[in-house]
Amino acid sequence: MISVLPASRESRAAADASATAWALAARGGDPDAADRFVRALHGDVLRYVTYLSGDPQTAHDLTQDTFARALGSLHRYEGRASARTWLLSIARRAVADHLRRAAVRPRIADTVDWETALERAQPPGLPGFEDGVALFDLLDTLSDERREAFLLTQVVGLSYEETAGFTGCPVGTVRSRVSRARAAMERLLREAETPGALAA
Known part of the structure; x- marks a missing residue:
């Protein structure tokens, strides 16, 4: 379970400033900065898409989709908003697109009671x-x-x-x-x- 306690305002501001600097450096072609940018904000994006989508099973895919979109459009990022705010807006669109696609896609299951099977597949013993x-x-x-x-x-x-x-x-x-x-x-x-x- 990921902690839901927010960091202090000062540490969050420092983390945001670092992530924004890494995003701008990555925009300039620095691969190490791109890696640091992803690592710094991965947890925030994962938590956000998990709650928005209501589907922990696809949260990691949605997180990857968010970063793929962000890195693909990094050349347009100018740092007017923090990198985290910019990235979360991309995550929101990624989830919305996923939900739209899921709404029109037929649901196929190899068991009659797929909901119970899904519940049993979850690890209930985790703290x-x-x-x-x-x-x-x-x-x-x-x-x-x-x-x-x-x-x-x-x-x-x-x-x-x-x-x-x-x-x-x-x-x-x-x-x-x-x-x-x-x-x-x-x-x-x-x-x-x-x-x-x-x-x-």
């Missing part, structure tokens, strides 16, 4: 597995806007200002969405812990 499932379930209850604001600020670690720029809405709206997402998830957790809910 934090139950917590990860619970987080996925809670996130699924949120509206798309609140889920995205929560993920970008609390999971990926963007500031409210960066998230506002990324999503194209005011900072106050981002703060409101995150606050409401937290309140909704806390309420659901409290309800799940009541004796009546446990008995059910």
Whole structure:
């Protein structure tokens, strides 16, 4: 399970500055900088596409697709936004394209009960597995806007200002969405812990 605790603002700003510098150096043809750029932001992209797609099975493919797209269009990157913000916007498009393709593709399974087979294929003994499932379930209850604001600020670690720029809405709206997402998830957790809910 990947940690969902965001880094401090200072360390995140330093990491963003480094990643942006590596992206600009990679744009100039430095292969070592390209490798550092990918390594620095791989975890953020993987977390983001996992939550956006809701499909951990294809998250690594979507992450590779995101970096392939980014490296292919690096010559157009000018550093106006941080490399992470730029990369996450590419990841968002990659997931959207994947979901559009999946919606029109026929689903084929070699078993009648493919959902149970998929659940059994997951490694339930991993530390934090139950917590990860619970987080996925809670996130699924949120509206798309609140889920995205929560993920970008609390999971990926963007500031409210960066998230506002990324999503194209005011900072106050981002703060409101995150606050409401937290309140909704806390309420659901409290309800799940009541004796009546446990008995059910």
